[in-house]
Every structure is written in C-alpha cells, then in structure tokens.
Amino acid sequence: MPTRSPARLVVALAVAGVLAIFLLYTAVAGHSTPTLTPSEMQGKSGKLQVVGTVVGKLRGDSHSASGLRFQLTDPQGHGGKRVDVVYHGAAPPPLFRVGRSVVVTGTYAHKRLQGTDIVTKCPSKYTSTAS
Amino acid sequence: MIIVGILLAAAAVVVLVALPFLREPVAADDRLDAPSEADERWFTLVEERDRALTALKELEFDHRTGKVDDADYRELVGPLRQAAAVALRALDSPQE
Amino acid sequence: MADLGRAALVVTLGLAVYSLVVGGIAARRNERRLAASARNALYCSFASTLVAAAVLATALVRHDFSFKYVAAHTNRHLPVAYTLSAFWGGQEGSLLLWLLVLTGYGALAVAINRGLLRDLTAWVVPVIGGIATFFSFVLVAVASPFDTQTAPFDGAGLTPSLQNPYMVAHPPMLYLGYVGLSVPFAFAVGALLSGRTDERWIIATRRWTLAAWMFLGFGQLLGAHWAYVEVGWGGYYAWDPVENAALMPWLAATAFLHSVMVQERKGMLKVWNMVLVALAFELSVFGTFLTRSGVVNSIHSFSKSSIGPWFLAFVVISSIFSLALIMWRLPLLKAKTKLESAISREAAFLYNNLLLVALCLTILWGVLFPIVTQLLRGETRTIGRPYYDFFLRTFGLPLLLLMGIGPLVAWRKTSLRGLLRTLAWPITAAVATGIVLVAVGGGSSSPGLIAYTFSAFVLATIVVELVRGTRATGSLFVLVARNRRRYGGYVVHAAIVLLAIGIAGSSAYSSSVERRLALGQSMSVAGYTLTNRGVTVDAKPNVTETRAHLAVKGRWSGSISSGDNQYVNPPEPSREVGIKTDWLRGEDLYVIVDESHPKTGIVFVQVLVKPLINLIWVAGIVFLFGSMIALWPDAREQRRLVARLAPIASS
Numbered sequence: 001m002p003t004r005s006p007a008r009l010v011v012a013l014a015v016a017g018v019l020a021i022f023l024l025y026t027a028v029a030g031h032s033t034p035t036l037t038p039s040e041m042q043g044k045s046g047k048l049q050v051v052g053t054v055v056g057k058l059r060g061d062s063h064s065a066s067g068l069r070f071q072l073t074d075p076q077g078h079g080g081k082r083v084d085v086v087y088h089g090a091a092p093p094p095l096f097r098v099g100r101s102v103v104v105t106g107t108y109a110h111k112r113l114q115g116t117d118i119v120t121k122c123p124s125k126y127t128s129t130a131s
Numbered sequence: 132m133i134i135v136g137i138l139l140a141a142a143a144v145v146v147l148v149a150l151p152f153l154r155e156p157v158a159a160d161d162r163l164d165a166p167s168e169a170d171e172r173w174f175t176l177v178e179e180r181d182r183a184l185t186a187l188k189e190l191e192f193d194h195r196t197g198k199v200d201d202a203d204y205r206e207l208v209g210p211l212r213q214a215a216a217v218a219l220r221a222l223d224s225p226q227e
Numbered sequence: 228m229a230d231l232g233r234a235a236l237v238v239t240l241g242l243a244v245y246s247l248v249v250g251g252i253a254a255r256r257n258e259r260r261l262a263a264s265a266r267n268a269l270y271c272s273f274a275s276t277l278v279a280a281a282v283l284a285t286a287l288v289r290h291d292f293s294f295k296y297v298a299a300h301t302n303r304h305l306p307v308a309y310t311l312s313a314f315w316g317g318q319e320g321s322l323l324l325w326l327l328v329l330t331g332y333g334a335l336a337v338a339i340n341r342g343l344l345r346d347l348t349a350w351v352v353p354v355i356g357g358i359a360t361f362f363s364f365v366l367v368a369v370a371s372p373f374d375t376q377t378a379p380f381d382g383a384g385l386t387p388s389l390q391n392p393y394m395v396a397h398p399p400m401l402y403l404g405y406v407g408l409s410v411p412f413a414f415a416v417g418a419l420l421s422g423r424t425d426e427r428w429i430i431a432t433r434r435w436t437l438a439a440w441m442f443l444g445f446g447q448l449l450g451a452h453w454a455y456v457e458v459g460w461g462g463y464y465a466w467d468p469v470e471n472a473a474l475m476p477w478l479a480a481t482a483f484l485h486s487v488m489v490q491e492r493k494g495m496l497k498v499w500n501m502v503l504v505a506l507a508f509e510l511s512v513f514g515t516f517l518t519r520s521g522v523v524n525s526i527h528s529f530s531k532s533s534i535g536p537w538f539l540a541f542v543v544i545s546s547i548f549s550l551a552l553i554m555w556r557l558p559l560l561k562a563k564t565k566l567e568s569a570i571s572r573e574a575a576f577l578y579n580n581l582l583l584v585a586l587c588l589t590i591l592w593g594v595l596f597p598i599v600t601q602l603l604r605g606e607t608r609t610i611g612r613p614y615y616d617f618f619l620r621t622f623g624l625p626l627l628l629l630m631g632i633g634p635l636v637a638w639r640k641t642s643l644r645g646l647l648r649t650l651a652w653p654i655t656a657a658v659a660t661g662i663v664l665v666a667v668g669g670g671s672s673s674p675g676l677i678a679y680t681f682s683a684f685v686l687a688t689i690v691v692e693l694v695r696g697t698r699a700t701g702s703l704f705v706l707v708a709r710n711r712r713r714y715g716g717y718v719v720h721a722a723i724v725l726l727a728i729g730i731a732g733s734s735a736y737s738s739s740v741e742r743r744l745a746l747g748q749s750m751s752v753a754g755y756t757l758t759n760r761g762v763t764v765d766a767k768p769n770v771t772e773t774r775a776h777l778a779v780k781g782r783w784s785g786s787i788s789s790g791d792n793q794y795v796n797p798p799e800p801s802r803e804v805g806i807k808t809d810w811l812r813g814e815d816l817y818v819i820v821d822e823s824h825p826k827t828g829i830v831f832v833q834v835l836v837k838p839l840i841n842l843i844w845v846a847g848i849v850f851l852f853g854s855m856i857a858l859w860p861d862a863r864e865q866r867r868l869v870a871r872l873a874p875i876a877s878s
Contacts, residue, residue, distance in 0.1 A: 011569070032610045033608060033611060
C-alpha cells in the first residue's frame with residue numbers, strides 16, 4: 001500500500017486540468033473586442049465597440065437599406081472627435097436618443113462604423129446627488 | 132422639543148456604552164469568561180466524541196438504506212467504532 | 228430634519244470606531260466589562276443608523292425636496308411604493324441601507340452568541356465595527372443622503388422602466404444577501420484573532436451563511452425575471468458586470484456552504500474555508516464597488532463616481548489583512564485527517580469546490596479584463612458572451628453531474644463497485660431520457676442533450692435517496708424533520724436541476740425569427756403562425772401606448788401585442804413586450820415589436836419561442852422552499868450545541 005494517498009494526486013490533476021482548459025480556451029478563442037471612445041479610434045479598424053454620447057440629428061431607419069445614421073462623441077462630451085455610425089438591425093432600445101450614453105458594436109472601416117448592436121445605459125442612478 | 136429628544140437619546144447612548152462600568156465600578160473578576168485549558172481539552176474531546184458518533188450513525192443509516200453495501204460497510208465501520216471508543220474512553224478519564 | 232440625519236450618522240461613525248478600537252483592546256486584554264461596553268456600542272450604532280434611516284424614509288414620504296436625494300429620485304406623482312423604494316434607488320440611500328443591515332445583522336449575531344462563545348464574540352465586535360466604520364465614514368464624508376438645497380417645487384422622479392414591483396423587492400433582497408456574508412466573515416476573522424480555529428465559528432454562523440446565500444440567490448432570480456419581462460430583449464442574463472457582481476460572491480458562498488461540511492465532519496480544509504469565506508465577503512464588497520464606481524462599462528452603470536477609490540481601498544486593505552491573519556494562524560489550521568480516497572464524500576466536495584471557484588474566478592477574469600488590458604496595453608478590450616457561455620457549460624455540466632454523485636458516496640471512501648451499484652438506477656434513468664430526447668429531436672444541441680440527461684440523472688438520485696430514506700424511517704416527514712440540512716439540501720439541488728433544464732431549454736432549443744410584416748401579412752416560428760392585425764395608439768393621461776396586434780395560430784391560438792409606451796412625466800419611453808406562457812408545455816411565446824407605423828400598419832417584429840424557460844422561475848420557488856427547510860431551527864440540535872459550548876466548571 002502506498003504511504004502517500006493517491007487522492008491528493010487526483011485532486012491536483014483536477015486542478016491542473018481546469019487550469020489547462022481555461023488557458024487553452026483563452027489562447028485559442030480569445031474573443032475579446034476593443035472598447036474605445038471616439039477619440040481613440042484613430043488608426044483602428046475591424047470589429048470593435050465604441051462607447052460614446054449620441055450627438056447630431058438621427059437620420060434614417062435601422063430597418064431600411066441605408067440604416068439609422070448618427071454620430072458619437074466622447075462620453076463626457078469633451079468635444080473632440082466624432083464618429084459616424086450607420087446602424088442596421090432591430091430598432092435601438094427605447095432609451096436611445098440624442099444625448100444618451102451608448103455602446104455600439106460593429107465594424108469600423110473607412111472612417112465609418114457599421115453598427116450591428118446598440119446598448120443604452122440605464123439613466124444614471126448612482127451618480128452622487130452633489131454632481 | 133426635538134432638541135430635548137436628541138439630548139435624551141445622546142445621554143442614553145452614553146449610559147448604555149458605559150453601563151458595564153456603571154454596574155460594576157470595581158470588578159472582582161474582569162476576565163473575559165474564556166474557557167480554561169482544562170475546559171478547552173474537555174471541549175475538544177466532546178467534539179471528537181460527537182464527530183465519531185455522528186459518523187457512525189450516518190454510516191449505519193446509509194447501510195440501512197442501501198447506499199453503502201455490505202462489503203464497504205464492513206471496511207468502514209471498524210475504524211469508526213475504534214475512533215468512537217477512543218473518544219469515549221478519553222472523556223471518561225480526563226488527563227489533568 | 229436633515230441635521231438630525233447627519234448627526235445620527237456621525238454618532239454611528241463614532242460608535243463604530245469605538246466598537247472597533249475599544250472592542251479590539253478589550254478582546255486583546257481579555258477584559259470583560261470593556262468588551263461588554265464595545266458590544267453595547269455596536270447595538271447603539273444600529274439604533275442610530277435606524278434613526279438616520281427613519282429620517283430619510285420620512286423625507287421621502289413627505290416629498291421633502293429640500294433633501295437633494297429626495298428631489299433626485301422622486302416626484303409628487305410617484306406612487307408610495309416607489310417613493311419608498313427610492314430609499315435604495317440611489318447611491319447614498321443604498322449605502323445607508325447597507326449600513327443599516329450591517330449593524331442590524333452584526334448586533335443580532337453578537338447578541339445571540341455572546342454567552343456561548345465569549346472570547347470569539349469579543350473579537351467579532353471590532354471586525355463588524357471596522358466594516359461599519361468604513362461604511363459610515365463614506366456616508367458622512369463622501370456620499371451623504373442628507374445634503375440639502377432650496378427645495379424645488381417638484382423632484383426629478385423615477386424612470387418609468389424602474390417603476391415596477393421588482394424595484395421594491397430586488398435590491399433589498401440582494402442587500403440582505405451581500406451584507407449577510409459579513410457575519411460569517413466577521414466570525415472567521417474573530418476565530419483567527421482569538422485562536423479558536425476549530426469548528427465553533429462555523430457552527431455559530433451556519434444559518435447566517437445559509438440565509439445570506441438564499442437571499443442573494445433569490446434576489447438574482449428576481450433580477451433575471453425583471454430583465455426578462457420588463458427590459459425585453461428576450462433574455463434574462465447578459466453577463467453584465469453588475470449581474471456578475473452578484474453571481475461571483477454567490478458561487479463562492481455555495482462552495483463555502485459545501486466545504487464547511489467537510490471541516491465539521493473531518494476537521495479538514497480549515498485553511499481553505501478561511502480563504503473561501505474571505506473571498507465571498509471581498510467579492511460582495513468588490514461587487515458593490517463595480518456597480519457604483521463606473522470603472523467598467525455596464526448597461527446598469529453609471530458614470531464615474533468619487534466613491535470608487537474608497538471602496539477599492541477597503542477591499543485591498545481588508546484582503547491583505549485577512550490573508551496576513553490566515554498566514555499568521557496557519558499552525559492552528561492544521562487538518563485533523565487526510566483525504567484518503569479520490570472516490571469519497573470529501574473528494575466530491577473538493578471537486579464541487581474546484582468547479583465552483585473555477586467558474587467564479589473565470590467570471591472575475593472576464594469582468595476585470597477591460598481594466599487589465601487598459602492598464603497593460605493602454606487599450607480597453609471587452610470579453611463577450613461566448614467566453615462566459617463556454618465556461619458555464621464546461622464547469623457547470625460536471626457540477627450538475629456531481630450533484631447526483633456526491634450524495635451517494637460515503638465519507639472516507641467508497642469502492643467503485645459500490646458506487647456503480649448505487650448509481651445503477653439513476654444511470655438507467657439518464658440513458659433512457661437521453662434516448663427519448665434524441666428520438667424527439669433533442670439531439671440538435673449537444674450541450675442541451677447533455678444537460679437534460681445529467682438533470683434526469685440527478686433527479687433520479689434525489690428520488691432514490693428520498694425513497695430509501697422514507698423506507699428506513701417510515702415517514703417522509705420524519706425523515707426530513709430529523710435531518711433538515713441534508714434533505715433541505717436535496718430540495719435545493721432539485722431546484723438547481725430545474726434551473727439547469729430551464730436554462731438549457733431556453734437557450735439550446737429556442738427559436739428566433741425577425742420579420743417586417745405589412746398589414747395582414749403572416750410569419751411562422753416553431754409551430755406558431757403570427758399575422759399582423761394592425762397598430763393601435765391609446766393616449767392616456769400620463770402615457771401613450773402604441774401596440775401592434777398579432778393573431779396567433781398553432782399550439783396556442785389567440786392574440787398577442789407588443790409595442791412602446793411614451794410617458795409624459797418624466798418624458799421617457801419604454802418597450803413593452805408580449806409574452807404568452809404555455810404552462811402545459813412550459814414554453815414562452817415572446818414577441819418584441821421594435822418599430823410600428825400606426826398609419827400604414829407596418830411592423831418590424833422579432834418572435835422568439837423559448838422552451839422550458841418557466842422552469843427557471845419555478846426553480847426560484849423550489850430554491851426558497853429547500854433553503855427554508857435547511858434553515859428551520861432544530862430544538863434538539865440547539866440543546867446539544869448549548870450543552871457543548873456553555874462554559875463548563877472544571878470537574
């Protein structure tokens with residue numbers, strides 16, 4: 001009979017196995033998307049998420065061929081760069097409007113974001129009343 | 132009116148916090164009633180006994196309900212009975 | 228009035244500091260009267276926090292808009308229930324609720340245990356005092372609910388999408404859970420500080436941990452249901468950081484609930500339990516930090532607030548303190564027995580813990596990833612849904628299986644032969660279920676099929692356990708009453724199984740179709756045919772309701788409508804989805820009309836069919852029921868405990 005219990009070995013192997021699964025997955029199928037503000041978009045392209053405030057007139061319809069068109073600026077509204085967005089798909093959530101903070105997911109190419117998903121943030125509950 | 136209420140409440144808080152000292156301005160024994168060494172040992176032995184007896188009871192129940200078969204039962208019950216016996220014996224003759 | 232509130236909070240801060248400092252000195256120097264004084268200070272801190280809470284509640288009900296908080300979160304038209312729930316609707320009020328529950332729980336836990344565990348409880352007082360010091364300091368100096376202004380005529384009000392019963396129930400329930408985890412943590416630290424590192428602290432806090440875990444779990448299900456029926460995207464969980472903030476401590480607490488059983492029976496895993504309870508507590512505070520600080524993007528959050536750094540500092544300092552304490556007391560935390568077999572109840576609990584903590588840390592990594600990438604690469608990257616779904620399946624499915632195997636293995640060791648014998652029936656049931664499912668088309672999703680067969684397996688093991696136990700004792704009631712913890716636990720396992728089936732069905736086997744429908748046009752989804760019958764606009768005093776009406780034919784025939792509400796005061800829109808629940812089949816027909824044109828009758832609609840989703844909500848009820856059974860006080864057990872722990876005269 002071995003003096004050292006094999007049970008410890010089994011548990012250690014299980015821990016190692018879990019860790020291996022985790023590392024393998026993140027290495028192979030990372031699936032992370034860059035999340036940027038409009039002023040960080042310089043030189044970027046491909047699939048990404050843009051966080052910003054909706055500005056400008058809302059033009060068009062998300063269901064039509066030419067899509068819903070608007071612009072995004074930095075979340076705090078510090079002026080700076082604006083990004084043109086063309087959004088296709090289901091109508092944006094009801095809270096979507098000019099002046100709201102949103103996250104748009106899409107593909108960025110030729111200085112335009114082809115948006116496929118919009119998430120609006122719940123109107124701020126947790127800012128301190130002092131602000 | 133409210134100010135009187137607040138003052139009373141504040142006084143109550145002070146009294147409550149000082150209460151142990153107001154009740155016993157001079158305490159004969161101010162030690163926190165922690166168990167002594169002997170009590171601690173006795174306590175540990177009681178825990179050992181309870182643990183052994185619970186394990187035994189559980190094994191018996193599992194055997195009765197068929198979860199543990201006869202072969203496994205025979206193998207497991209011996210050490211448990213021994214542990215329980217040791218714990219009971221240690222309780223009966225405590226070392227000082 | 229606001230002055231009274233502010234004063235009450237300052238008093239709480241003072242009392243908290245007193246119980247922290249004086250309580251610590253008293254415990255260190257073993258002085259009875261000083262320790263009693265610190266205890267009384269803790270009780271009084273609850274009273275003064277109650278006063279502060281009463282002030283805020285009164286101001287809310289009276290529509291006292293000179294309170295900035297009241298003006299920011301309510302208005303004159305708001306129904307009373309939502310006016311009161313505005314108490315926890317904002318930053319400052321929710322912190323006050325946290326402090327109230329903390330001092331309340333702390334006072335109660337200390338009061339109950341002061342006679343039985345005197346030296347341990349003496350150390351619990353300064354720990355609770357320390358946590359209360361932090362929260363009351365934040366309330367006094369950083370985010371006060373009692374800031375005043377010249378009262379405007381009316382307040383800002385509450386977004387219509389938050390005006391529903393969930394706003395009343397969901398946050399307080401979560402808080403009872405989050406804050407409840409402070410009690411076992413405080414007792415664990417107390418055990419380390421007093422050197423009483425045996426199982427006493429675990430036994431004393433067992434019901435506290437269970438209750439907190441129950442509230443946290445049920446609170447999350449309430450939130451999920453809220454998202455499903457009100458937010459209306461067709462889902463109930465988005466792996467949003469704020470949602471994860473509640474899930475992570477819950478997973479750690481689940482692991483803890485299981486591993487303490489190993490320590491109680493076998494005297495093993497002492498260090499692990501200390502680490503776990505600290506992890507659960509830190510995650511609950513960290514979770515609230517995530518929710519409030521705006522440091523990660525979330526649909527629930529909230530611009531960057533000044534409160535973030537304070538919370539982060541608290542989490543870091545208390546984590547370092549806990550780790551240092553554990554390392555210092557390592558010699559006292561030696562295991563009494565060793566793990567002997569890889570097939571034993573102890574081992575099963577270890578695997579269960581491994582999977583739960585792995586899932587918890589995986590989610591934590593996903594939540595922290597944007598922050599880490601920003602710090603290391605200067606670029607924020609966000610991890611998407613597929614990552615979470617993968618690990619939920621990879622760790623969750625084995626966990627599901629373990630739920631069935633664990634209860635059937637004996638302590639110390641079980642032979643493989645013995646194990647297979649006990650599992651014979653459940654395995655047969657699972658295989659049979661699998662075959663039937665494949666026959667009816669369940670093979671379309673492998674994870675779904677696996678989840679269902681595992682679920683059948685676990686349910687079969689629970690039934691086997693109950694049948695065997697009833698045969699041995701003669702009565703199911705007596706069986707459960709004699710061992711509430713075990714059988715309550717089995718009921719909770721059954722709830723988790725229902726949850727798994729509901730999740731699997733509604734994700735792996737759901738259907739979704741999006742279509743543009745002209746007036747009179749039809750579409751079909753998974754056995755239902757929907758026809759556009761036109762759009763109505765209903766203008767009411769405070770709201771204009773636009774609805775598209777669809778006639779449904781198929782497994783159910785009738786009419787369903789969906790659209791938008793446009794409110795007047797405050798002028799906000801909300802989406803209203805149409806849900807038809809078929810209880811017999813356990814599926815939902817879920818209709819989202821995201822755009823409708825009243826004049827032309829054209830609508831853009833997304834129709835989802837979600838099989839078995841209602842099992843998730845049923846699971847919530849079963850979960851509560853099982854937890855209550857396990858929580859139910861046991862007179863016999865209590866007598867035994869008192870006999871053991873009451874101070875004994877040396878004989």
